[in-house]
Amino acid sequence: MSALGAVVRPGRLSLPRSLRSDAVLLAAGVVLVAFVAACLFAPWLAPYDPDATDLGNVLAPSSPEHWLGTDQVGRDTLSRLLYGARTSLVGPLLVVVTSTVLGVLVGMVAGWRGGWLDATLSRVLDIAFAFPALLLAILAVSLFGKGLAAPVMAMSIAYTPFVARQVRGLVRSARSRPYVSAYAVQGFGPVDVALRRVLPNIAPVVLAQATVLFGYALLDLAALSFLGLGVQPPTSDWGAMINESRGAVLLGQPLTAVVPSVAVIVTVVAFNLLGEELGDRIARRDA
Amino acid sequence: MSGPLLEMSDVWLRLPEVARRPVLAGVDLQVGAGEIVGLVGESGSGKSVTARAALGLLPPTAEVEGRVTVDGVDVLSAPAADVRRLRAESVAMVFQDPRAGINPMRRIGDHLTESARLTGRRRDLDAARARALELLDAVGLPDPRRHLRQYPHELSGGMLQRVMIAGALMGSPRLLLCDEPTTALDVTTQAEIVALLGRLQRERGMGMLFITHDLDLAASVCDRIHVMYAGRVVEQAPALGLFEQPRHPYTAGLLASTPAIDGGGTRLRAIPGVPLSLLEDPSGCVFAARCDRVLDEVCRVLAPPVVADGVRSVRCARPLEARTPRHALRTECVS
Amino acid sequence: MSAPLLEVQHLRKTYRTHGSTVTAVAGVDLTLPEGGSVGIVGESGSGKSTTARMLVGLEAPDAGRVLVHGQEQVAQPRGRRERLARARALQIVFQDPYLSLDPRVPVGAAVDQAVRLHTRLTRSERRSRVLELLTQVGLGEREAALLPRRLSGGQRQRVAIARALAVEPDVLVLDEAVSALDVSVQAQVLNLLADIREQTGVGLVFISHDLAVVRYLCAETLVMRAGEVVERGATDRLLREPEHPYTRLLLSAVPRPGRRSEVDGGTALSGRGVPAPGR
Incomplete structure (x- = not known):
């Protein structure tokens, strides 16, 4: 019975399941390695100074000198893309780390303690859910000024309910598992069981969720930069690059806008796929 | 048909993805x-x-050899x-866990008359409902009319298994x-x-x-x-x-x-x-x-x-x- | 010492759901002598x-007491000392061997965790103690390094038993501990439990739906229905001359070769189905 159940599940493609998911994981992995490599090695990889303007060579098309052309002030698009990866990594990373830590904290307390505390925290989370992250970030910018700090803080708070709600559910279902009851009967204290026994068991799922959140955060922060509320010029940033090249698009030179757009899309999709695939694998392992 | 209802002869089944040994190895079986x-x-x-x-x-990856006939039809090779x-x-089947085999959001009656619903003809549906009532009575449920309108969670495990048996009998299986x-x-x-x-x-x-x-x-x-x-x-x-x-x-x-x-x-x-x-x-x-x-x-x-x-x-x-x-x-x- | 190993007095538990109260356990009493075994x-x-969960402190009873060696067991222990004392009085083995072990912890380490919590042994002393416990339940060093998912159901249940014994409890509660196992493996585990009782003198509270299984392990048996004990007595007597109609019904429902069941299959006996407590 159980042996059959594992195979009977219909696949979407005819490719063997393991092969298909391996391919997804590999593709997403390659994109992410490239992304992180760009962040770490931008100074060595970038052929030009990302901020060096060359007004004699603006909006140049793709060429052996400038693989991805130049922008409206003659800066090398490839170099700006590589350096831009750094801001695109740091922002979402801060958001994800902060919201995950906060979310795990709130979710564990709510799920483990239960009762009135859970009810109160859950209501607060429901209310927080009602605020779109982007709106909250714009509000923060109008209060604390432009730059990376305000939107990152606002979005960390806005993303926390996602994590908290998930962790609460995981903790509640783990609590009713016999192995958790067994720890309690053996004499382990509740804090010990929650932090040292239950948390490691739910960590992989939380990590998968964090990966997906990273993609969303990257997208939201790019949108803010595009609106001119995020990272300020001349710092290279993918969202800001799209914004700055609006004029060029109107002039019939879409390359400078297309390149950062593609970078955002590919990275976000890669993070999403990776997160979902990790989640799938965890679900299958636990089944 | 005079032969056995179910006949399996020398059935071998392999699941290369999950099993190193054959899952079935030369099974012979007859049910008259x-x-x-x-x-x-x-x-x-x-x-x-x-x-x-x-x-x-059987799972799509299964490799099967041998003959399985039900009521004279070769199950493995027939269209x-x-x-x-x-x-x-x-042929019909009754499973171990009655709750796993029934949609918890649908009424018992809808579950039993499902296949008649697919034809969409009023007459089929009426006939199916009459048959469902008759079978719920036959499996010993106290109030067939009420059960048709109930949801699975309103019945105990034993009563629900009776419903599943009634469901298996809807097509008058041999x-x-x-x-x-x-x-x-x-x-x-x-x-x-x-x-x-x-x-x-x-x-x-x-x-x-x-x-x-x-x-x-x-x-x-x-x-x-x-x-x-x-x-x-x-x-x-x-x-x-x-x-x-x-x-x-x-x-x-x-x-x-x-x-x-x-x-x-x-x-x-x-x-x-x-x-x-x-x-x-x-x-x-x-x-x-x-x-x-x-x-x-x-x-x-x-x-x-x-x-x-x-x-x-x-x-x-x-x-x-x-x-x-x-x-x-x-x-x-x-x- | 005059106090019995385990004494349970008027244990009671009710749940409230949507205004109505469901009595899950309506006053259970039982006494277990030193080295004894009782079936429920x-x-x-x-x-x-629910009775099992109250015995080991996973549920707080509404009324009643659990005494081990005359010591009253606190319903919900607070602080390390109380928790450890409670744990050493009663341990439990659950039904599902697939869910009762931490999936992330190799089984040797799972036993070691319990040993470490309850003793001050050195690392090497713990190592030999863990091996000794695993050997006692018929497992070896090879299995100790494996994660639970690498073991069969019977092996996992052996680990769960070893883990419970690591605490050196006075009483071991087994909540349907062999029901999920294959017949041939179930027999091994039942024999193992009988051996362990003989060797360690641990008292057994064996909870099961299966009268035949209880017969092999328990000198005394309680029959419960809808939260109440309807009959109690020496297991042999209870099986030979059941007094309560419900005990007779249970016995007549046990399938026997060559005999179609005596229980009427015509109609579902309404009122027999007792609503499950809680939820």
């Missing part, structure tokens, strides 16, 4: 009209897969439409496959359901394949029993004969390790070791590693022969003598 | 599992 045949085995013995093979419900019609008209139909139920409920299945089978002259891990239960329900181990039918015999004189060491071991309510002694004769996993594929006899009658130079090398006498058969190189009576004590309680 | 038999909704 009006007959209850038991299929007994522990987890991984292949008993559920056997039933699924009879319905043509999909024929097999579907077979499932709608000739063959009923029961896969551990009482395992999820309480003892007293199990007794009710078993008695109900027996009555329905007699009244309707159905053939029935009754799958269970419980040898006592099989012996109380079935006419003939097949004992399976690691994908093989190791012994096949009339129920009482199997109980009084098990010939395969595994059957004997299973009987000795089953706690008896009226047996003597305070210690069980357990079979050592664990059932063969899907990843082990020993040469020779699959039971050799756990067998107390093993002959090393024979059993671990050669596949055991099938010894048959027309009534019963045993797949063993060194079966127990036909006349050692065992558990004679237990048969006294036939009153 | 019942169907779903009988309150036998």
